[in-house]
Amino acid sequence: MSDTLNEEEQIEQLKKWWDENGTSLLVGLVLAVGAVVGWRWYDASQARAVEEASQLYDSFVNAEGEARISLGTQIDERIPATSYQVLSLFYRAREAHDAGDVEATEALLREALAAAPDATLADLARLRLARVVQQLERSDEALTTLFEIRSSGFRTHALELKGDIHMARKERTLAHEAYREAVEALAENENRPVLEMKMHDTADAASA
Numbered sequence: 409m410s411d412t413l414n415e416e417e418q419i420e421q422l423k424k425w426w427d428e429n430g431t432s433l434l435v436g437l438v439l440a441v442g443a444v445v446g447w448r449w450y451d452a453s454q455a456r457a458v459e460e461a462s463q464l465y466d467s468f469v470n471a472e473g474e475a476r477i478s479l480g481t482q483i484d485e486r487i488p489a490t491s492y493q494v495l496s497l498f499y500r501a502r503e504a505h506d507a508g509d510v511e512a513t514e515a516l517l518r519e520a521l522a523a524a525p526d527a528t529l530a531d532l533a534r535l536r537l538a539r540v541v542q543q544l545e546r547s548d549e550a551l552t553t554l555f556e557i558r559s560s561g562f563r564t565h566a567l568e569l570k571g572d573i574h575m576a577r578k579e580r581t582l583a584h585e586a587y588r589e590a591v592e593a594l595a596e597n598e599n600r601p602v603l604e605m606k607m608h609d610t611a612d613a614a615s616a
Contacts (some may be wrong), residue, residue: 493520494520494529501536514540520530531559535566547573564590568603571610580613588614 440466451520464486468479483496497520502513534553542550550573557566571586587607594600 455489457543461487461490461492465496468496473476486606489525491525493527494525494533497523498533498536510543514544528559528561531562533559535562535569538566538569542569542573542576547577563599564593564600564603568600568606571606575610577600577604580610584610584614598612 414535433444464479464483468476468483471479480496480500483493488495497516501513501516501520504510504516514537517533517540519526521530521533521537524533534557538553540549541553549572554566554570557563567586567590569581571590574580574583574586574610587603587610591600591607
C-alpha cells in the first residue's frame, strides 16, 4: 500500500513540476534548436553572399567597355563598403587616370577611401589619392593625406612620396629627411635602389 502511495505521490510531484516548469523548458528547447538552425542558415547565407560577390568582381575584372561600367555600378549597389567595391574603384581610378581624367581619378579614389572596410585598404587609397592630389598641384593637401597613413606596409612608400613632394617644392632638406626615414623603415632584405639614390642625392642638403 505504501509503495502505491509513494508512486502516486511521485506522479503528483512530477505533474506539479511540469505545470510549473514545462512551458519554460519547451520554450528554451525551441529557442536552442532555433538558434542552431538560424546560425547554420546564416552561415550558409554568408557563404553564398561571398561567392556571389567574388563572381561579380571576377566578371568586372574580365569585362571591358560598357560591360565593365555596368558591372561596376552593380558592385556599388549590391556590395557596397566591401573589399570588392574598393578594388573595383581602384580599377576604375586607374582607367580614368590612363585616360587623362585626373579629376575623375581623384573622385573615384575618395569614394574608395570612404568605402574601405579596413585600415590597409584605406591607407592604400590614401597613398594613391596623395599622388593624384599632388598632380593637381595641391601639395599641402597631399602631405596631409600622407600623414594619415598608419599601416606599416605603406610607410616607406608614403615617406618616399613625401620626399618627392618636398623636392617638387624645392625643399631639399625636408626631402632628404623623408627619404632617410623611408630607407630606415625598409623591411629586412628589402631593396629599393631608387629610394636610396634619392636619399644620397639629397645628402648635400642635410650637411649644409
